[in-house]
Amino acid sequence: MNFNKCARCGCFFSSEDSVCPNCKSKDEMDKNLLRSYIENNDLPESAESLAFHSGINIKNINRFLNTKEFSDLKSSFDGSKINL
Numbered sequence: 001m002n003f004n005k006c007a008r009c010g011c012f013f014s015s016e017d018s019v020c021p022n023c024k025s026k027d028e029m030d031k032n033l034l035r036s037y038i039e040n041n042d043l044p045e046s047a048e049s050l051a052f053h054s055g056i057n058i059k060n061i062n063r064f065l066n067t068k069e070f071s072d073l074k075s076s077f078d079g080s081k082i083n084l
């Protein structure tokens with residue numbers, strides 16, 4: 001059996017997810033918040049400013065950016081870094 005360390009609370013649990021069952025609903029809430037922020041606002045130029053404006057923890061934003069759903073968002077941030 002595989003044990004994973006929860007990306008939110010740090011506890012160990014047995015599943016393929018990146019967060020434990022206790023944190024899963026919080027994770028979903030943050031993702032919903034992120035989705036609606038993206039829909040209703042201009043895109044910030046960095047993950048840091050996205051975290052600041054949306055109120056979502058930067059650690060969680062960076063983790064969401066590494067998922068398939070938000071990969072477009074990640075590449076737009078990566079693209080803006082190159083121009084600096």
Ligand SMILES: [Zn+2]
Nearest residue numbers: 006009020023
């Ligand atoms: Zn957890």
